[in-house]
Amino acid sequence: MYIGRFAPTPSGPLHFGSLLAAMASYLEARSQQGKWLLRIEDIDKPREVSGAANQIIHAMEHYGFQWDGKIEYQSTRTEAYQYALNELSPHTYPCTCSRRKIRTDARLGTLGLIYPGNCRKTKQTPENQQYAIRIRTPDKSLCIHDAIQGQFCQNLAIESGDFIIRRADKLFAYQLAVVVDDQWQGITHIVRGADLLDNTQRQIHLQQCLNYTTPDYMHIPLASYPDGQKLSKHTHAPALITDDTKAILSNLCRALSFLGQKAPNHTEFDHLQDCWDWAIQHWDNTLIPKKMSIPLSDTSIKN
Incomplete structure (x- = not known):
């Protein structure tokens, strides 16, 4: 069975770049009738922002993500x-x-x-x-x-x-933490941003030393500012809007389009679930641009 995951670090709220990674991993799993897990990677306490984990979970709920099982926290896994x-x-x-x-x-x-x-x-x-x-x-x-x-x-x-x-x-x-947790959770496919591509060989080396299974990998293009900097918490990417259904639908359709999907206008959906049902049914990962990053216009960065 396909088992994917989304594993954000609670160092700030979700932004459009985070949404892309979450959406791609979610649709990859759901389009293959697989499981999709949520893991909060809170192992690095000095980087953690108070309340960020709850903000992330809140945003994901408002965007209609439905994960399987309970949320796992790396802070409970030190043994x-x-x-x-x-x-x-x-x-x-x-x-x-x-x-x-x-x-x-x-x-x-x-x-x-x-x-x-x-x-x-x-x-x-x-x-x-x-x-x-x-x-x-x-x-x-x-x-x-x-x-x-x-x-x-x-x-x-x-x-x-x-x-x-x-x-x-x-x-x-x-x-180390991500490799141990992916093995423990039985992750078969990892979908994440292209900024993590150069981590992959280090993780595979650890997998081999521990006699772990190596998952399949998919690194999607990053959303970047017009000057080439990636959208991130460090570059002050704005947090996703979570209190306006129309804005949420608009962001979901923008994310689908960024990922190469031929998404309808967000006004064609009355409910979030309608958008997700369409996305799961029509998801085609071969349409994702084979690039490391794609610049956004100034107006589309404002979430």
């Missing part, structure tokens, strides 16, 4: 992450490098600064000193076929270096 971390111990090592040290020694790669491997031979856990835990990366090309972006390859040793899976502040890293 599972610790278990996985223990299982990965043959592939990991403690790292005491400061950010300043890494900036001094590292070279710049396509994914940012590449860890130079200063602590790679460390075996003993440092006493009375904070340390992160890194996983060794293989010096080989790892390729996937993405349903939208096509063939995508990375050599993790060259392009990212050994990466952190537990931070020095003892918080588990996104890469």
